[in-house]
Every structure is written in structure tokens, then in C-alpha cells.
Amino acid sequence: MSMRPIAADAIGGGPRKGAVHRAGAALRRLYALPLAAAVMVLVIPAEAAAAPDPARGQQIYDRCLACHAVENNRVGPRHCGLAGRQAGGLPGFDYSDAMRAAGFTWNRQTLDRFLADPLGVVPGTTMTYDGIKDDQERRDLVAYLLSLKPCAPR
Ligand code: HEC
16 A cells, blocks of 8 residues: 555656656756856856956056157157046147047046047047057056056156
């Protein structure tokens, strides 16, 4: 009279039990999929928004050295003391009219926008540089630029 599993096997419950088991496993995989997707959604933006790294930004600044230096004007203006400076506002540097008229100061946001697309943000600028398209590279570079000390008195 007892319903021990062995009795179920004897009347063909074995395969059905196996089928139920397989269905359960499939169901678990079904649940696992969206879970894995959810974990990826959580992880990927967290990586994309990694904290800005000024040391890495300094390496990216190598791309600017053809025209800029931190302490000296070259083709482009020097970058010491850039944080909070009026765009086109370094005394003695021969800016374009477009940069002089830009009308904003340099901060994290304005630098990020300008460096993504210099000619798009300040049409007519003489900074003929295509910009830095990678968001994280730009964040790192901007962190470096904002870390530069005020220019030494001269
Ligand atoms: C091909 C030369 C060239 C390259 C490369 C270049 N720049 Fe410039 N940059 C200029 C010139 C010229 C100006 C002045 C633009 C004007 O007056 O319109 C300028 C202006 C700027 C300004 C405005 C500064 C101020 O005093 O208002 C910033 C910020 C700047 N550059 C950042 C960078 C960074 C960061 C890089 C590297 C990713 C870079 N530039 C690459 C030539 C260059």
C-alpha cells in the first residue's frame, strides 16, 4: 500500500519523473537567463562609468602635445590653471574670434563637450582637432586637465 518511489518506477513513473526533472532544469535555465542579463546590465554601466583616472589622462594628453604644453603657449594656449578659466581668456594668447566669443568657462562639463567635438562645439575654432570620441578617455583626460595647477607667475 505504500507509495514508495520504487513502486512508481515499476509502473512507468521513472521516465515521467525524468521528464519532470528535465522540465525543472529547463525552467531553472529559463530563470537563470534573465538573471544573467540583469547582472550584465548592472555590471556594464558600472564599468563604463569607472572613476576618472588623471594618471591615465596624462597619457592621453600626449595626443595634445603636438600643439599644447602645460606651462607654455605653443600653437595652442598653455593649460596650466585651466579650471575655471574663461574660454579664450588667457591674456596674451592669439585666440580665434570664435573662441573669444564662446562665452563659457572651463569645467568638467564644458571640457568634456568641447573635447568630444571641438569644431562642433566652437564652430570656427582654430583648434583643428577631431576630438576624443571615447567617453572614458575623455573623463580621464578632463580629470587630468582640471588637476593642473595655476600657471607659475611670469
Ligand atoms: C592641431 C593643434 C591642436 C591639437 C592637436 C590640440 N589643440 Fe587644443 N587648441 C589648439 C588651438 C590653436 C587652440 C586655440 C583655439 C582658438 O582660439 O579657437 C586650442 C585651444 C584649446 C583649449 C581652449 C583653451 C583656452 O584657453 O580657452 C583647450 C581646453 C584645448 N585646446 C584642449 C586640447 C586638448 C585637451 C587637446 C588634446 C586632446 C588638444 N587641445 C589638442 C590647437 C590644438
